[in-house]
Amino acid sequence: MYNSVPASKSSYGTLIKCYANSTAHQYAMKHGYRFELLDKPADLVYGDANLDGKVTLSDALTVSQYIANEEKYGLSEAAKKNADCYNPGDGITGNDASAIQWLYFGAIDKLPYKK
């Protein structure tokens, strides 16, 4: 019966948002919390630092801001992967912001740019 569910585990209780089969997902099922499955992490789109699906100058700005003030302009893990589009794996630097601009202005025709 619905009414017999304790208040703490009712439909108004904690809602855990998690990825399928993640630790949080298993925790929610084990302890009876409500949970909502998130979509899979966004696919890697080199240069798309703000995760809007397009590579534009906004992304170069997003990367520049992140470099200037990582605490204020933090990026999600997916965004960081996208942002590291110049020599992927070497971290996010001014070169990554530049590579986005190069692509936008047509100096290069695709990302990632490897040197």
Ligand SMILES: [Ca+2]
């Ligand atoms: Ca973008």
Ligand SMILES: [Ca+2]
């Ligand atoms: Ca890089």
